[in-house]
Amino acid sequence: MKNIFFIAFFLISSLIFSQKPQRIAYIDMDYILENVPEYAEAQLRLDQKIKDWKQKLDKLNNEINTLKADLENEKALLTNEMIKEREEDIDIKQKELDRLQLAYFGPEGDLYRLRKQFVKPVQDQIFNSIQSIAERKKYDFVFDKSSDLIMLYYNRKFDISELVLNSIVKNRKRKIIEDRKNQRNVKGKKAPIEQVIEAEAVENAVDEVIGDKTETTDPDDIKTQEALKKQEEKEAKRAALKARIKKQQEAREKLRDSLKRESEKRREEKLREIEKRKKEREQLLNKDN
Secondary structure, X not given: OHHHHHHHHHHHHHHHHOOOOOOEEEEOHHHHHHOOHHHHHHHHHHHHHHHHHHHHHHHHHHHHHHHHHHHHHHHHHOOHHHHHHHHHHHHHHHHHHHHHHHHHHOOOOHHHHHHHHHHHHHHHHHHHHHHHHXXXXXXXXXXXXXXXXXXXXXXXXXXXXXXXXXXXXXXXXXXXXXXXXXXXXXXXXXXXXXXXXXXXXXXXXXXXXXXXXXXXXXXXXXXXXXXXXXXXXXXXXXXXXXXXXXXXXXXXXXXXXXXXXXXXXXXXXXXXXXXXXXXXXXXXXXXXX
């Protein structure tokens, strides 16, 4: 806010005390960025990274919620030691979730650095074009309409946003021609395609900024990863134990069903034998009578 008042005061003072009229122009940075292909491509790549990060965080968060639900449902059947072990497993995964959230979206996280890496080259193009236009047209001030500076009124004839965009396009074409010319002067090399160069540059920027998230030198992170590895081993053993228990239960149920069928079969045979003897006695009684 102080900067705004200072700029306004400086501008008014300059207009009052200067011996010649001040030439002023403005740009709409948001409009310019929306129409710069490099910025749009960078934003798409950034959006994809954000989507991947969120999916990874959501997956880990779902695992934590599942562990919590399982613990709550099975708590009455577990010993205190087993409950403590489950709670430690949940705590380890929660710490890993917090670490990744900070690494991706923290104040100095990957999102901040990647935005800076992508936007800076585009900003350099824009600022160079603005400076060139301002010097050529003798502008004393060029303001950004989309910034924090409150512009109560502006005349569109002082908007040089289109001039800036045209300048960026011309500079891009000029650079392509110069690069092709330089490559033709190098024996045995073919003229490169600018889009391929830009794509490779962006990919390299991503690799440099992001790096390999599976490797870390931070002691706390190493401990967390070791704990996660141990937890995975515990979960694997627990899953194997559950599988064995389930198999044993199925075998017992199968044996129980078999014994039940055998018992019913013997019972039916015994009933038939009793019924047979009963009929024989009745027949003997009928003969005696």
